[in-house]
Amino acid sequence: MAGKALLERLAEGPVICAEGYLFELERRGYVQAGPYVPEVVLDDPDAVRQLHREFVRCGSDVVEAFTYYGHREKLKVIGKEEILEPLNRQALQIAREVAEESGALLAGDLSNTNVYEPDDRDALRFVRTAFEEQVGWAADAGVDFIVGETFSWLGEAELALEIIKASGKPAVITLAMHQEGLVREGLTMPEACRRLEAAGADVVGLNCSRGPATMLPAIEAIRRSVSCHVAALPVPYRTTPAQPTFQALRDPGCHCIPDDRPFPVALDPFTCNRFELAEFAKAAYAMDVRYLGICCGAGPHHIRALAEALGRRPPASRYSPDMTRHSYYGTDAKITAANRGYAARL
Numbered sequence: 001m002a003g004k005a006l007l008e009r010l011a012e013g014p015v016i017c018a019e020g021y022l023f024e025l026e027r028r029g030y031v032q033a034g035p036y037v038p039e040v041v042l043d044d045p046d047a048v049r050q051l052h053r054e055f056v057r058c059g060s061d062v063v064e065a066f067t068y069y070g071h072r073e074k075l076k077v078i079g080k081e082e083i084l085e086p087l088n089r090q091a092l093q094i095a096r097e098v099a100e101e102s103g104a105l106l107a108g109d110l111s112n113t114n115v116y117e118p119d120d121r122d123a124l125r126f127v128r129t130a131f132e133e134q135v136g137w138a139a140d141a142g143v144d145f146i147v148g149e150t151f152s153w154l155g156e157a158e159l160a161l162e163i164i165k166a167s168g169k170p171a172v173i174t175l176a177m178h179q180e181g182l183v184r185e186g187l188t189m190p191e192a193c194r195r196l197e198a199a200g201a202d203v204v205g206l207n208c209s210r211g212p213a214t215m216l217p218a219i220e221a222i223r224r225s226v227s228c229h230v231a232a233l234p235v236p237y238r239t240t241p242a243q244p245t246f247q248a249l250r251d252p253g254c255h256c257i258p259d260d261r262p263f264p265v266a267l268d269p270f271t272c273n274r275f276e277l278a279e280f281a282k283a284a285y286a287m288d289v290r291y292l293g294i295c296c297g298a299g300p301h302h303i304r305a306l307a308e309a310l311g312r313r314p315p316a317s318r319y320s321p322d323m324t325r326h327s328y329y330g331t332d333a334k335i336t337a338a339n340r341g342y343a344a345r346l
């Protein structure tokens with residue numbers, strides 16, 4: 001599929017986009033939870049390059065530049081606005097290297113700014129500038145398309161979309177669906193996505209916040225409401241109707257979590273297994289939801305399971321499980337009867 005653009009690939013079948021760089025690199029010790037600024041791009045570029053490669057090796061069709069939260073507001077919070085441009089340019093350069101060596105698509109990335117206020121002209125001007133500068137650097141790097149993600153305000157998503165479209169690049173716009181299931185203006189997700197499609201988005205949908213179980217019904221409603229391609233990138237956590245987002249999850253089995261809130265760094269016991277992500281991918285694709293991925297919490301093994309569920313066999317499938325050759329649970333002729341007999345006692 002090398003060389004084909006995003007929309008051509010979507011016309012033919014699924015496009016897989018691994019996200020979740022902040023969480024995975026936090027787990028690995030390269031990002032600080034709380035501020036969540038991707039300084040690792042400058043401090044340890046090899047760590048970012050390696051994770052891009054792992055995700056592609058496990059089936060991601062897209063290398064998304066790690067510029068999530070690499071915008072002006074976040075750098076202001078940590079007092080390092082001077083690294084804004086080098087950080088963005090370097091993130092794009094690292095992603096570009098991996099996209100070129102692998103034939104994957106290269107995506108720029110904009111995210112929620114956390115300063116958007118619909119009636120605050122200064123805030124709106126700030127957000128516009130932040131998006132314009134990031135889109136400009138992405139366009140300079142020759143990205144194939146630009147993702148605008150994790151928006152709670154429809155207006156902020158629309159602003160991102162307008163600026164992406166002005167660059168001439170395809171736009172993938174995904175909203176974060178919080179507990180009430182509405183954007184902050186009060187509209188439903190299907191209505192918000194309809195408006196984004198009308199404003200020219202090439203792909204609309206949801207990312208982050210909700211796990212597969214609580215995202216899938218919402219995605220179905222969005223799929224029925226728009227005619228463009230739909231994106232679904234849940235977090236890999238077992239969210240429930242009572243606790244539909246990963247921020248809302250509470251862990252009755254643990255009493256040593258600060259603030260008693262597992263989000264963001266004590267979500268481990270809620271992590272979906274790879275089979276659950278595979279089921280999600282199959283169910284979403286059966287609805288004709290073609291832009292699929294996983295957000296915060298995703299590990300390469302989740303991406304591989306999602307890719308295989310969609311009929312792919314990425315390079316890392318060479319090491320996909322084969323329990324027939326397990327020393328005790330295996331069925332291969334070389335496994336001794338004694339070991340098989342002992343398996344039930346392990």
Ligand SMILES: [Zn+2]
Binds near residue numbers: 020207208209235
């Ligand atoms: Zn996320």
